Amino acid sequence: MPIAAITQIKRIARASCGVAALFALLACSTAPHATTDAMRPGKLRITEIQPAQMQDSNDSAPERESLTQACKAWRLSEADAARFFALAQEYPDGLGDAYYWLPCSIKGRLIADGRTWEFEINAAATATWRDGDSFRRWGCSAAACAPMALLMPDGNGP
Template identity: 45%
Template sequence: MPASTFLPHLAWVLMLPMLGACQSQVRSGSASPAGVTVLEIAQADYQPADGSGSSDAEAAACSAWSLDTHQAEAFFGLSEQLPEGGLHDFYWLPCSIKGRLQAEGREWAFEINAAGTSTWRSSDDVRLLGCSRSACEPFVILMPQQPVE
């Protein structure tokens, strides 16, 4: 297996045992960030890219990852809108959580990627957000190389 294929799989395998410990540190009773209310949230969905060859470790890590409405609101409160090209500072995992939220007087569909990014969509408006702060670590599976404090 080439290193470029092996390394992402290795990251999943190494992080799987830590996932349970991280999830237990998240406080579900935390207050919502001002103006963001999660209306609906689904379970994590594992969808490996075509031809990438999924693994049991990846699928297990994704199914073990979950966020409740309060955790998703806290994640959004820590996230920042990404400038054009800012998505390149983050990894991508074939695992995401979808839902709906209320913000700025309208409803948005959202998708949180397990590597710390999210996409909000409302009509023709699309926003990309990312969280590289260390406080986001309990909410995701894989953080960027150097989390910001």
């Protein structure tokens, strides 16, 4: 992706994090805690994965168009999604600024730890799992996650 597009996506992501309260489940996450083997998804199996979808955003037309094109081109296979979760760290509840948020995500279903979860992977290398009222939040800062995201964490620097 061209540097200009990445810079533009970062600017959009920073603006989105400014309204993180509206996107509490998908917005920026807190700094990671070490994921123990007990917390890692065991024998995770992706059972459904959908194409990337854009959410509404308040970005200007040129910014929205650029991100929309990048979102439409972003794809994850079932194997990619499973790899993302194998590399990701689980995060506690709460919001922080370790990650960006983009109005683009891929949804699906998975089975892990004997439960069926609905998942949503955000294009900014974060994800959530939901099973009823239970939520798990994930973020991936490993270099190996870069091919599976549009925007990787960088300390939210310029």
